[in-house]
Amino acid sequence: MKTLRVLDSSGDRVVEFDDTAAWAGHREQAKALFERLLAGGSTAFKVNRGQGMPDEKVTDFAALENETVVVPRVVGG
Amino acid sequence: MLRQGYARFVRGLRRRVAPSSERTAADAPMRQLLAGPPLAMAERRARDLLLRMLSGKQRREFELCGYFSVEAPGRGRFWILPWRSLNVVEPVTGDCYCGMPEGRLPVYDLMLAQKLLLENDPQHFFSVANRHPNFAQHPRSARAAAPRR
Numbered sequence: 012m013k014t015l016r017v018l019d020s021s022g023d024r025v026v027e028f029d030d031t032a033a034w035a036g037h038r039e040q041a042k043a044l045f046e047r048l049l050a051g052g053s054t055a056f057k058v059n060r061g062q063g064m065p066d067e068k069v070t071d072f073a074a075l076e077n078e079t080v081v082v083p084r085v086v087g088g
Numbered sequence: 089m090l091r092q093g094y095a096r097f098v099r100g101l102r103r104r105v106a107p108s109s110e111r112t113a114a115d116a117p118m119r120q121l122l123a124g125p126p127l128a129m130a131e132r133r134a135r136d137l138l139l140r141m142l143s144g145k146q147r148r149e150f151e152l153c154g155y156f157s158v159e160a161p162g163r164g165r166f167w168i169l170p171w172r173s174l175n176v177v178e179p180v181t182g183d184c185y186c187g188m189p190e191g192r193l194p195v196y197d198l199m200l201a202q203k204l205l206l207e208n209d210p211q212h213f214f215s216v217a218n219r220h221p222n223f224a225q226h227p228r229s230a231r232a233a234a235p236r237r
Binding site: 067 | 129130131132133134137140141172173174186187188189190191192193194197200201204205207208209212213216217218
C-alpha cells in the first residue's frame with residue numbers, strides 16, 4: 012500500500028493506492044491528483060524510505076514509494 | 089543570547105498551538121478565539137506528522153526547544169521556528185527567510201514543508217522566499233526603518 016499525503020488546512024489529506032489490479036481505480040485517481048497538484052506548482056517528496064535513505068524530491072508518479080508528502084505551491088511571505 | 093530569546097518566544101507560542109490536552113485552563117479563552125476545535129485538531133494531526141518526519145536529533149531539539157535545525161545542502165544550517173512568517177532563520181547571520189505554502193496550513197505543516205524544501209530542494213525555497221537581512225538580531229530597528237503606509 013502506498014500513501015500520498017497532501018498538506019492542507021485539515022493537517023493532511025491521505026490518498027492510498029496500490030499497484031495491484033484490485034486497486035487500479037484508486038491508483039488512477041491518485042495519479043490524476045498527483046499530476047494535477049504538481050502542474051499547479053506543488054512539490055512532492057518521498058519520505059520514510061527505510062534503510063536510512065534520505066527523503067527525496069519526486070516528480071514522476073511511477074517513482075513513488077511507500078509514503079509521499081505533497082507540499083502546496085510555495086510563495087514568498 | 090539569540091537562542092535564549094527564541095526559546096522564550098517559542099514557549100509562549102507553543103502554549104497557543106499545543107494540542108488542547110497540553111493547555112492550561114488559563115489558555116481557554118485564547119484557544120476559543122484563535123483556534124477553534126477544527127484548527128486544534130488539524131494542528132494536532134500536523135504535529136504528529138511532523139514528529140514522525142523529523143530525524144532523531146531534530147525531534148529531540150523540537151521537543152526541547154520548540155524548533156529544530158536543518159542542513160540545506162550548499163547553504164548551511166537553518167532554524168525552523170513555529171510561527172508563520174520570517175520563521176526560517178540563519179543562526180550565523182540572523183537573516184530571516186519567509187517562504188510558505190499557499191493556503192492556511194497548520195503551523196506544524198508549514199514547518200514540515202520548509203524542512204522538506206530546505207533539505208531536498210533548497211534552490212526552489214530560496215528562489216521564492218523573501219529574505220530579511222539581519223532581522224533576527226535587530227527586529228525593532230528593521231521594522232522602524234521599513235516604510236510606513
